[in-house]
Amino acid sequence: MERIKINDHILNHIYKETKNCIECNKCMKNCPMLNEFCKTPKELFKEIINKKEIDLNIPYSCSQCGYCIKVCNENVDLKETFMDLRKYIVKENKGVPKSLNAGSILFHQRSSFSKMFTSFIYPKKDEGIKRVFFPGCSIMAYSPEIVKSTYKYLYEKLPGMGYLQKCCGHPTYLTGDLEKFNIYFSNLKNDIDKMKADEIIVACSNCYNTLKKNTNNIKIKSLWEVISEVGVPDNIKDIGKNIDTVFSIHDPCPTRNEIKIHESVRKIIRELGISIEELKYSKKQTLCCGSGGMIKVTNNKLALNQMKKRAAQGKSEHIISYCQECVESMRQGGKKSVHILDLLFKFPFYKELEFDQVENSLIKKWINRYRGKKITKSKKL
Structure with a gap:
C-alpha cells in the first residue's frame, strides 16, 4: 500500500x-x-x-x-x-x-445530492412546518415503502410534519475530504433552512450525529425517541408475544453515548412484545458491525472479519438493530437480521416468521431510492 x-x-x-x-x-x-x-x-x-x-x-x-x-x-x-x-x-x-478504490463512495455522494434522489414534502399550509422527518439514505435504499409508512405514522401523530429526503454527507466526511463535506452539508443546510422547521426527526445514527454536530438553533431528535413517546401503532402492540423467536439486539456505534436512544429502542421492542437478549458488549460498550468508517470499501477483508466476529457474539440466530448498515453487516456475518422498522411497518414478517431481510443488489438500492422520491413526491399517503 x-x-x-x-x-x-x-x-x-x-x-x-x-x-x-x-x-x-x-x-x-x-x-x-x-x-x-x-x-x-x-x-x-x-x-x-x-x-x-x-x-x-x-x-x-x-x-x-x-x-x-x-x-x-x-x-x-x-x-x-x-x-x-x-x-x-x-x-x-x-x-x-x-x-x-473509493470511487463508489464519490459516486454515491455525487448522486445522493442530485435532484434525482432529493425530495420534499410540505404539510398543509394551515398547519405550517414544525418538524421534518429525515430518513437518510440506507433505509430508503432498502425499502421506500417502510419510509412511506413511517412518515405516514409520524404525520398522523404529529401535526406539521414535513419530509426531506437527502444525504447528510457523512460518507464524504469519512474519506477525509473536509472541503467537499462542507459544500455538501451547506447544500443540505440550505434545504433545512428553507423548510423553517423547529425540529428534525432522524432515523439514521450517522445522520443523527452529523446533523447534531453541524447545526445550530434547531433540535435534532432520534426517530426512536419520538416513536417511544407517541407509542407503537395500536394494531401491532404485543404482536410478538406469541412468537418464540428471541432477538439479539445490536446497538449502532455512532450513537453509543446516546442513552435516551438505547432506552427508547428497548421500550419500543417491549411494546411490540418481542423478546430480546443483550449482547455482552452493548449500549455504550457496543462494538462496530464491520461497516463503520467506510472500511467495507477501503479494507473489505477486515470489514468482513468484524462482521463475522460481531454476529457470532449473539447467541440467537436472529439479530435486530436500528441501523440499516448494521442489519446488512449482521446478515453478511452469518445471522438472520432485521431493522426495527421491519417489525413496526412490514407486517408480512409476522406471517412468514422468517425475520430476515432479503438482500438488495446495488442497482436495486438505487432504484429504491428513485422510487422513494416518486412515492413521497406523489403525496399519496
Missing part, C-alpha cells in the same frame, strides 16, 4: 497521544483494526514518528467506532487521530487517493 509523508504538525499530535498511551491494551481487545497493524498503539505511533510516514491503509482501516476512547483511562483518542490523518492525506493529495 502507498505510504504518505507526514508533516511536523501531525507528528506532534501523534507524539502527544503516544506519551499518554500506557500500553494497557484495553483498546486492542475489541478494536476491529489494531491487531492487524501492531501489538500496542504506542508501538504503532512510535514507528510512524520514527519514519515520518504512514501506510495509507492504516488510518483508512479505522472503523471510527469510538470504542477505543470509551475504554481508555488515559483518553487516548485513536478515532480522532486516524480521522485527522485522513483529512491530512486528502489535503496533501488534493483529493481522496485513487489507491483507496
Whole structure:
C-alpha cells in the first residue's frame, strides 16, 4: 500500500497521544483494526514518528467506532487521530487517493445530492412546518415503502410534519475530504433552512450525529425517541408475544453515548412484545458491525472479519438493530437480521416468521431510492 509523508504538525499530535498511551491494551481487545497493524498503539505511533510516514491503509482501516476512547483511562483518542490523518492525506493529495478504490463512495455522494434522489414534502399550509422527518439514505435504499409508512405514522401523530429526503454527507466526511463535506452539508443546510422547521426527526445514527454536530438553533431528535413517546401503532402492540423467536439486539456505534436512544429502542421492542437478549458488549460498550468508517470499501477483508466476529457474539440466530448498515453487516456475518422498522411497518414478517431481510443488489438500492422520491413526491399517503 502507498505510504504518505507526514508533516511536523501531525507528528506532534501523534507524539502527544503516544506519551499518554500506557500500553494497557484495553483498546486492542475489541478494536476491529489494531491487531492487524501492531501489538500496542504506542508501538504503532512510535514507528510512524520514527519514519515520518504512514501506510495509507492504516488510518483508512479505522472503523471510527469510538470504542477505543470509551475504554481508555488515559483518553487516548485513536478515532480522532486516524480521522485527522485522513483529512491530512486528502489535503496533501488534493483529493481522496485513487489507491483507496473509493470511487463508489464519490459516486454515491455525487448522486445522493442530485435532484434525482432529493425530495420534499410540505404539510398543509394551515398547519405550517414544525418538524421534518429525515430518513437518510440506507433505509430508503432498502425499502421506500417502510419510509412511506413511517412518515405516514409520524404525520398522523404529529401535526406539521414535513419530509426531506437527502444525504447528510457523512460518507464524504469519512474519506477525509473536509472541503467537499462542507459544500455538501451547506447544500443540505440550505434545504433545512428553507423548510423553517423547529425540529428534525432522524432515523439514521450517522445522520443523527452529523446533523447534531453541524447545526445550530434547531433540535435534532432520534426517530426512536419520538416513536417511544407517541407509542407503537395500536394494531401491532404485543404482536410478538406469541412468537418464540428471541432477538439479539445490536446497538449502532455512532450513537453509543446516546442513552435516551438505547432506552427508547428497548421500550419500543417491549411494546411490540418481542423478546430480546443483550449482547455482552452493548449500549455504550457496543462494538462496530464491520461497516463503520467506510472500511467495507477501503479494507473489505477486515470489514468482513468484524462482521463475522460481531454476529457470532449473539447467541440467537436472529439479530435486530436500528441501523440499516448494521442489519446488512449482521446478515453478511452469518445471522438472520432485521431493522426495527421491519417489525413496526412490514407486517408480512409476522406471517412468514422468517425475520430476515432479503438482500438488495446495488442497482436495486438505487432504484429504491428513485422510487422513494416518486412515492413521497406523489403525496399519496
